[in-house]
Every structure is written in structure tokens, then in C-alpha cells.
Amino acid sequence: MREVAFDDVVNAVKNMIKTTATNLPEDTLKALEDAYEYEKSEVAKEVIKQLLENAKIAREEERPLCQDTGLAVFFVNVGEDVKVVGGTLKDAINKGTELGYTEGYLRASTCNCFSRANLKDEIGYNLPAVIHFDLVEGDKIEIEYAAKGGGSENVSRAKVLPPAAGKPGIIEFVKEVISDAGGNPCPPITVGVGIGGTFEKACISSKHALFRDVGTTNPNPELNELEQEILEEVNKLGIGAMGMGGTKTALAVHIEANPCHIASLPVSVNVQCHSSRHMHITI
Amino acid sequence: MATYHLTTPLSEEDVRQLKAGDVVYLSGVLYTARDAAHKRLVDLIEKGEELPFDLEGSVIYFVGPTPPKPGDPIGSAGPTTSYRMDSYSPTMLKHGSRGMIGKGKRNQAVKDACKEYGGVYFGATGGAGALLGKRIKSAEVIAYPELGPEAIRRLEVEEFPVTVINDTHGGDLYQMGREQFEVKS
Structure with missing residues (x-):
């Protein structure tokens, strides 16, 4: 059974969150550049131009692309021959999420569904993350992440x-x-x-x-x-x-x-x- | 489609000249408020109590920014979806506010209030939070700090880029733009 340290998962998750908040992924950037060429409306073209400029500012100045930095959503494929030592995988993902959102100066957007009170002090900064686990063959942990806006x-x-x-x-x-x-x-x-x-x-x-x-x-x-x-x-x-x-x-x-x-x-x-x-x- | 450079507070004349699709660069002061802050402001208006800022000629920005990095006045600050403010905006316009900045469509009551009281609904580019945040030169929480990102902030802006969505003449850019480009099957 392969062992993975709790802190290694925490750091990997934290880095993913900080990176994606300010760096629009290449595939999305390319799709927006193509959209600019394809678009026939001048007004809409101007909007897409602002989005491309926004992506450049966000990347160069490490500013969040959008103020809605989302709820953190994960799909996690856990190999049956690997285990996390020093804590649970779920706790590691949540801790990485909290650190990523605080260190990245991202917004805490989770609230109580009835009172609407922000839960950053009660549960943790932008916690809980939404996590979907699946069991797969092998000794790797595959983590897919997206920041999902409201x-x-x-x-x-x-x-x-x-x-x-x-x-x-x-x-x-x-x-x-x-x-x-x-x-x-x-x-x-x-x-x-x-x-x-x-x-x-x-x-x-x-x-x-x-x-x-x-x-x-x-x-x-x-x-x-x-x-x-x-x-x-x-x-x-x-x-x-x-x-x-x-x-x-x-x-x-x-x-x-x-x-x-x-x-x-x-x-x-x-x-x-x-x-x-x-x-x-x-x- | 015209381009204007306007400074707040806006006069009735300022807003009556604008047409859906016009591009406006706003300078001066914007006040931020989302649902929770709007509810409190409208409660105060209904009770006849004093508001935390002067509504006359004011422009309200629907935004909940990210926390600022050290040395910055504000973090990323793009618009939030506006329909959540639909039940409050007519009261705000009736009591002197002249403009709203957000994204997404408004209901008929808001459009009617724009015509009746002389107000304009501006759209800013959603998801352009880094770009828009840079046009904000200072930010100060002036009410309801307990609401966190939803607190009311006084923002000083320079050349803040917005587009007129709903004007005082019944024009609606969302409707006009879509009709122009829709392909009927």
C-alpha cells in the first residue's frame, strides 16, 4: 500500500486553488480568443476583449479573475492501493481549500442556507468544499478541481x-x-x-x-x-x-x-x- | 451608440440623455450594496430614518469584492447578478438614486421606475473583476461591516466602464441585442 503524506495533499490542493483563481487555464483562454474572432456583434466583441484583458491583468498582477471565487468543487479518484497518512483525505482537501482561499485573498462565499450568515468563522474559510469521491484501480490519487461561481x-x-x-x-x-x-x-x-x-x-x-x-x-x-x-x-x-x-x-x-x-x-x-x-x- | 464620461452624483439631465447601448465611463463615487444591504436601506427609508449616505444622484454598484491584498484599496470587484435587487431598486430610485450597476436582466417594475423617476441601469462586464477592481482608487466601509463582502462601501472610481442596459425611455439592450442576433428556426 503506497502512502501519501497528509500535508502533501494539503499543499497540492492549496496550490491548485491559488493558481486557478488568477490564471485562466489555456483551454479557456483559447476558447475566448476564438470567440472574439467568431463574434459578429461589436458590443459583444468589446466584452470579450475586456475578458481577455482581464485575464492578462489577473495573471500578471496575481489578482482574482472574478470576485466570485466560487465554492470549491472536487472530483477525486482514489486508487485502492494508496492511503493518506497523518489525517484523512477529506480533511486534507478541506484544509487545502481553506489555506488556498485565505492565502490567495479569495472570497469566503459559503453561508448558512437559511440565515444566510457567512460560515467562515463557524466552519472555516469558504468551507466545506464539495467533494465527490470515487474508488479506482491503482496507487494514485487523482484530484480534479473547479471553482464554481453562483x-x-x-x-x-x-x-x-x-x-x-x-x-x-x-x-x-x-x-x-x-x-x-x-x-x-x-x-x-x-x-x-x-x-x-x-x-x-x-x-x-x-x-x-x-x-x-x-x-x-x-x-x-x-x-x-x-x-x-x-x-x-x-x-x-x-x-x-x-x-x-x-x-x-x-x-x-x-x-x-x-x-x-x-x-x-x-x-x-x-x-x-x-x-x-x-x-x-x-x- | 454614443460614449459619455460622467461624474457622480448624476443629475436627472445626465441620465435622461442616455440610451440603451451607450458606453459610459463613470468617475467619482459609487456605493456598493447587495441584497442584505438593500433590505436594510429600504427598511430605513420606510421608517423615515437617516441613511448611511446621501441617495440624491447616487450610483449603486451591486458587488461583493474579494479581500484586498496588502497595499491595495480593494480586491477583484466585478458586478453580481442584479435581479436579486429588483424588489428594492424602485424604492431607491424613487428616493433620488440615479443609477445601478450590475449584470443580468431586471423586472418590469425596475424598468418602469427608471422611466418614471429618471434612473439608469448600467451593465458592467461580469467576470472582469481584476480589470474593474483596478479602476477603483479607494474603498471605505461606511455601514454594516458585519455583512463582510456585503457591507456598504464608498468607492472612488476613475473611468469605470459600463454600458447602458435600461434607459429612461424604455430601451433595453438585452432585448434589442438578442432580437438583432437571434436566428429563428
Whole structure:
């Protein structure tokens, strides 16, 4: 059994958080540069230009890209032949999160869901992190991280369609969610779509779809085709950057699909703003 | 589409000339407030009590910044989604406020209040927090420090870039822009 020190996990998580808060990942940057070329609206082009300039300032001056530095969301694949010594893996991820958010001068955005009181003193700075664990073969720990802002999360939605709705029903539902959202989720967005599984499996898949590098090709040809079809439909909506009208509402559509019950067709749409701050590491 | 350079406090004349889609560079003072602070301000107005700042001609910025790094006045400071302030904004405009800065669409009551009282809803680029934070020259918490990022701050800004979304004539850039680029199937 391979052993990994608690503090090594803490430091790795902390560094991921600090890095992504000020450095827009290359894939997102490239997608925004492409969007600038593609966009036909002068107003929307100006918005994208500001976003590119913002990314440059953030990187050079180590300032957070956005004041909404998100809730910290993790997908963690734990090998069955590795264990953390000196504490639990979950505690290490939470401690790394707290240190990353405090040392990086990031915002503490978690609050009590009823009183709305900030929980930074009660639970910890921007804690708890949202962590999805899975067990895999091997002796490595793979940690995927994204900072998830509130504006794009607020427009996300899930629905269980009747199986007869099929792909046309899925496309209609995604269009409806994005159309209703307008400029609120800070377009140009990435659209994460989870299809199949159970209700919660679809939701988690739609979240995980957003961890993929923006605009990379889906290795499954059927899903790749559906992604391109939905992307084209969404970009016909005319919403544009920050909702000011334009031809580039979405940078990409990412789909994850799962086998599902013979009676259901769950679909979840999770939206990511233009500032797709994500990273993954293997320990 | 015109470009203006305006200094706060804004007069009724300042805002009545603006049209949806115009670009405005604001200088002077902005006051920050999100949902929690708006609730308190509107409560004070309804009770007829004194507010922590003068509403006349004021521009309210919907923002909850990141903490400043040592030596900086403020951290990253881009707009938050505005609809959460929809139930409070008409009261603010009725009592003299002239402008709001946020992102995302407003309801009809806010648009109507803009026309009736002479107010404008500006959009700033969401997610451009580093760029916008640099246009803020000073920041001071003037009320409700216990609200943390949601406390009311007095910001001094220079050439703060915004776009007119809802003007005093019923114009709505979100609607106009989308109609222009929507491809109907």
C-alpha cells in the first residue's frame, strides 16, 4: 500500500486553488480568443476583449479573475492501493481549500442556507468544499478541481423526461434552460449536460462534464455529434457575451451520458460562466 | 451608440440623455450594496430614518469584492447578478438614486421606475473583476461591516466602464441585442 503524506495533499490542493483563481487555464483562454474572432456583434466583441484583458491583468498582477471565487468543487479518484497518512483525505482537501482561499485573498462565499450568515468563522474559510469521491484501480490519487461561481449555478436545471422525448426532447430542454438564463450566467458559457443514470447521477454528470478542457472533442462520436448540434442551436439564440446580443452564447457543450432506467430519461444542465477555472493533478 | 464620461452624483439631465447601448465611463463615487444591504436601506427609508449616505444622484454598484491584498484599496470587484435587487431598486430610485450597476436582466417594475423617476441601469462586464477592481482608487466601509463582502462601501472610481442596459425611455439592450442576433428556426 503506497502512502501519501497528509500535508502533501494539503499543499497540492492549496496550490491548485491559488493558481486557478488568477490564471485562466489555456483551454479557456483559447476558447475566448476564438470567440472574439467568431463574434459578429461589436458590443459583444468589446466584452470579450475586456475578458481577455482581464485575464492578462489577473495573471500578471496575481489578482482574482472574478470576485466570485466560487465554492470549491472536487472530483477525486482514489486508487485502492494508496492511503493518506497523518489525517484523512477529506480533511486534507478541506484544509487545502481553506489555506488556498485565505492565502490567495479569495472570497469566503459559503453561508448558512437559511440565515444566510457567512460560515467562515463557524466552519472555516469558504468551507466545506464539495467533494465527490470515487474508488479506482491503482496507487494514485487523482484530484480534479473547479471553482464554481453562483451566477451560472443559479440558472442550472434538471428534469426527468419521458423516454419518448429522445434527443429532440433533450435539445429542446437545453435550449429552454439557456434561453431563460439570458445574460445572467455570464456568457459565453460552457454548457454541461448530464444524460441518463438516475436523477442525481444526471446532475453529477452535468457538473463533471464542465471539468473537461473547454471545447475538446468528445471521444464518443454519437455524443460529439449531439454536442455540436446543441452548440449550434444555443448559438442561434442571439444572447451573446454578457447577454448584450451576439453570435457566441456558448463556447462549448460537454455531454456525459449514462445507462438509465427503462422508464426514464433524466437530463441535467449545469452552466459554467466564461471564467472556467479548473485544473487537475495526480498525486 | 454614443460614449459619455460622467461624474457622480448624476443629475436627472445626465441620465435622461442616455440610451440603451451607450458606453459610459463613470468617475467619482459609487456605493456598493447587495441584497442584505438593500433590505436594510429600504427598511430605513420606510421608517423615515437617516441613511448611511446621501441617495440624491447616487450610483449603486451591486458587488461583493474579494479581500484586498496588502497595499491595495480593494480586491477583484466585478458586478453580481442584479435581479436579486429588483424588489428594492424602485424604492431607491424613487428616493433620488440615479443609477445601478450590475449584470443580468431586471423586472418590469425596475424598468418602469427608471422611466418614471429618471434612473439608469448600467451593465458592467461580469467576470472582469481584476480589470474593474483596478479602476477603483479607494474603498471605505461606511455601514454594516458585519455583512463582510456585503457591507456598504464608498468607492472612488476613475473611468469605470459600463454600458447602458435600461434607459429612461424604455430601451433595453438585452432585448434589442438578442432580437438583432437571434436566428429563428
